[in-house]
Amino acid sequence: MKAALVTGANKGIGFEVARQLAARDFHVFLGARNRAAGEKAARSIGGNATFVQLDVTDGASISAAKKAVDHLDVLINNAGVMEDGDENLLTLDPEILRRTLETNTLGALRVTQAFVPLLSKSKDARIVNVSSGGGQLSDMGTWSPAYCISKTALNAVTVQLANALRDKSIPVNSVCPGWVRTDMGGKNAPRSVEEGADTIVWLATEAPRNLTGKFLRDRKEIPW
Numbered sequence: 001m002k003a004a005l006v007t008g009a010n011k012g013i014g015f016e017v018a019r020q021l022a023a024r025d026f027h028v029f030l031g032a033r034n035r036a037a038g039e040k041a042a043r044s045i046g047g048n049a050t051f052v053q054l055d056v057t058d059g060a061s062i063s064a065a066k067k068a069v070d071h072l073d074v075l076i077n078n079a080g081v082m083e084d085g086d087e088n089l090l091t092l093d094p095e096i097l098r099r100t101l102e103t104n105t106l107g108a109l110r111v112t113q114a115f116v117p118l119l120s121k122s123k124d125a126r127i128v129n130v131s132s133g134g135g136q137l138s139d140m141g142t143w144s145p146a147y148c149i150s151k152t153a154l155n156a157v158t159v160q161l162a163n164a165l166r167d168k169s170i171p172v173n174s175v176c177p178g179w180v181r182t183d184m185g186g187k188n189a190p191r192s193v194e195e196g197a198d199t200i201v202w203l204a205t206e207a208p209r210n211l212t213g214k215f216l217r218d219r220k221e222i223p224w
């Protein structure tokens, strides 16, 4: 049975990705920083899901998670925060940018560094970073600067990792799920979590293995 680790999987897009992968006979390590929320989410998926306590900003938590995961084929770096909104970069508290980078960018990097040794043992290892169209330099405005900068930086992490892992044949890609109805996306977002999860699950399972170092939405490449 293949195994996948999904970070920030107690709710939203991460939970839906975990649910879909479990339905495709993956064993899912459901990462969540909150034990009660994570255990409840894993129980609702059933036998194919195991809760793993994982705060992506906490090195000790990542080390402990590493011990709890015995084999791994797919890593989905999904955990993310958005603390800022309408303010622009001229008035943004730099502390918000630092915290956002800690989770959205460095969190994904730290978790990947920790799990590459295990992924390297798989014949079909894949890494998916859940990014955002907000990080596209080609379409950047002033909205949510900390969030958008963190996702641009995550996209750079994706390209660097894809190049660094080419010799191990581990594809690494960024995905924009679109604007999705979750706690982060809000009630007015046009997409369901099922739609938001689609490209992520496709990259984790069926996408051509030579597709790497790209930014995708709706299973198609989009500009950085």
Ligand code: NAP
Residues within 6 Å of the ligand: 007, 008, 009, 010, 011, 012, 013, 014, 032, 033, 034, 037, 054, 055, 056, 057, 078, 079, 080, 081, 103, 107, 130, 131, 132, 133, 176, 177, 178, 179, 180, 181, 182, 183, 184, 185, 186, 189
């Ligand atoms: P969500 O419902 O707010 O879920 C975010 C998840 O990340 C939660 O499980 C949260 O845990 C977790 N998380 C935050 N900080 C964490 C940390 N330090 N360690 C571990 N987990 C942490 O948001 P979502 O919409 O599903 O977002 C999932 C991903 O999609 C994010 O990377 C987001 O940027 C991206 N995205 C979303 C949209 C959208 O429209 N919704 C659009 C583009 C990209 P807690 O429950 O403990 O807070």
